Amino acid sequence: MSRITRRLNSWLFAVLVLLGAGAIGYLTARHDHVADWTYGSRVSMSPQTRAVLAKLDGPLDIVSYADPQGDLRQTIAAVLQRYQQAKPDIHLSFVDPQKDPAAMRNLGITVDGELILHYRHREQRLDVLNERSFTNALERLVRGNDRVVAFVAGDGERRADGDANADLGTFVAQLEDSGMRAVPLNFSQTASVPEQTDLVVLASPQAALSPAASKALVDYLGNGGNLLWLADPGNQDPSLQPLADTLGIRVLPGELIDPSSSALGLKDPRMIPLGDYPVSPITRGFVLTTLFPEVAPLAEVRKSEWQITPFLRSSPQATMQSLNGSSGNAPKGPLDFGFALSRLSPSPAKAEQRVVVIGNGDFLSNSFLGNGGNRALGERIFDWLLGDDQLIDMPSRSAPDRVLNVSQGELNILSIAFILLIPVLLLVIGGVIAWRRRRA
Template sequence: MRTLFKRLDGWLFALLLLLAAGAIGYLSTRYAHEADWTANGRTSLSAESRAVLAQLNGPVEIVSYANPQGDLRQAVAGFLQRYQAVKPDLSLRFVDPQLDPAKMRELGITVDGALILHYQNREQRLDELSERSLTNALEKLIRGNDRVVAFVTGDGERRADGQANADLGTFMTQLEGRGMRAVPLNFAQVPAVPEHTDLVVLASPSLALPPGAVQALVGYVQNGGNLLWLTEPSNDDLGLNPLATALGIRVLPGVLVDGSGTALGLHDPRLIALGDYPPQAITRGFTLATLFPQVSALAQVTQGGWAVKSFLRSSAQSWTEFHPIDNNKPSDIRFDATSGELKGPLDFGFALSRLSPSPDKSEQRAVVIGDGDFLSNTFLGNGGNRALGERVFDWLLGDDKLVDLPPRGAPDRLLVISQTELDMVSVSFMIVLPLLLLLIGGLIVWRRRRR
């Protein structure tokens, strides 16, 4: 009888196991679940792409001009499934480019598999199938037309297309992919800022601006134009006092130094590192560390109708250093209140806004930062410098929906180890691990024989 019950238990367990397997198989055909266990979910849509999709209010249609032969259509559909899982009203339609060659020439379709994105009577063409390019195209659809950003040139400013260490070429190339177009503005050739300019950037001039150029900038601000002014430590105002007066701010003399940087491994006190920011729309939710190499402190003098908010501020251990700094011994400096040096915390980034004097816009915005190096080709890759710069430009252009996007980036995919560490890993896998397995196997055999 006992043997019969054991057999029944065994058959019942087998039956329940088969029923469970059948139930799992049935449920798997009705419901789908995906799990991404890679670092930072690298095979899933990034947080930035998800945030961009969340800003699209309405359906998006993507037309793929892919040849039906081959696997290209399947690859396109599989790639877009990740976007459709987040935004169900993103639709995909295929068109055979061979059926109407004349229409393809009219549309400028030259690449098999080219995409055209349609959203709210706007469209973007895409010839490269990658998450970065597609997300950039969706950002452009949100932004609308390309934003014209005019960079003042002719007086030693940082170049928007330059590849020198101090220029902004790398940063602006990335912004152009997001729907901004940089153009030069030389007041020796034009008397005023051209119409349809969305933003003027004065990036760290090294020479005094002609009075006519300064007056053109002042007139642009007084008429409601948006401005980004990147200034640098200098004993000379470069003739820009009228512009500072129009904004109600003052560039303080001296170089801002910070004695707390040694705790972060910064041996040059002129390097200002920030990880905490005053609350403002640009820095809302921003937690990345940023690095500023040469900084001028700023002060608000008058309001002049502006709402002025600081969003960059040094620590309490900082001050404005007036004395020359020896590059060989930069730490040999001391705060000297008798010479007029100011003790921190000190502001070096202001965001200004007011009702626009122009009837075409409701609000005018300006940003003044006491450093331009943080966006240069040399320092752009430090911490959150690029992400902060993108936030500044988005806010100035009025694209508030894009200001809070998560910062771009990808986890490190390279393992960097020294030769000694590599030798240790090799010995561990080739010698130590096999010996350990042999030892464990020997112990198991020995214990069995003792029984």
């Protein structure tokens, strides 16, 4: 091959490389593609955020009150750009808060860059912009007005704002972030459930309800109210019987034991793990494993106008034992311990009345909320009771691989490997390479 031909090939190759680089630059400027291979795409946008955006069936207008000086506007626009890629009808506009300070005071704008989200005549405010706060604001927009959830108090119930192991403070705090407002309901201070209440929660009372409290709850159901009743083993107080009779169910006098739980490493057979659920509006498509400690089984005692759908059921290996430890002729599994009840509402204000009864309250407590899908199941229960059916199938926030659990022995092996073995191996490899080069 002549020198001219070789030069021509070299120039042609250089031109082709430049053309290829230009084509790549042209395509990347017009087509944006990002791949996130982390679990649940947690580095980019979470599946839950995408699911909430999909629930918004109209435009979302966002107004940011950010000073034009500095980089704050560019930062806000960059953060919201990925949401606009998932939902193109998100519109972002900026207002200079310095131009009309009086108007800013009337709007209550106190933070530079504060955002107001507008959707279908509803609005939410954000003074901190991150994915968690933005997703919570979107959920509140989907729900509409804040939902008032009244927690019965005064009879030893689990506290909605408590941080003790048995309380529900951690879970309720998350509910409040997503558009629910928890309030105490003490029947020693009021004779009935307030009219604006969307849901009443009776969480494992330890003392007998007063006759007035029992009557108020029965009247609340008679007027079309929604109820969550968490009953634990031993909750056989006669004061709860009118409530059970109204629903046509019974909390059985015993607790579940499941010997098969030992296969999952659980040493206490009273710990009931579930990975399979009966088909119901609450558990449809739910595949996460949940854990229930000390469960009271439930039974339907009579047919009524309530449609009763079991959604929590033990394994066939489970049995019921009495609280003194004897099993006798106790019923065998599978046994139900979660009922979803619904009927046509006697109230003209809504079409359907909903009640959930669960023979366990610990699964939502501060101690056990982080186990498997407990939190996600609790969210589904509240969404169904409040009529937010479109939010029930939302993906869980958490990813299962954020914590690496290793024993002390495994930790020692890893420490020796990284501190001693790997450096020694690198030194040996370097020495071998140096020796071979000297011989070459």
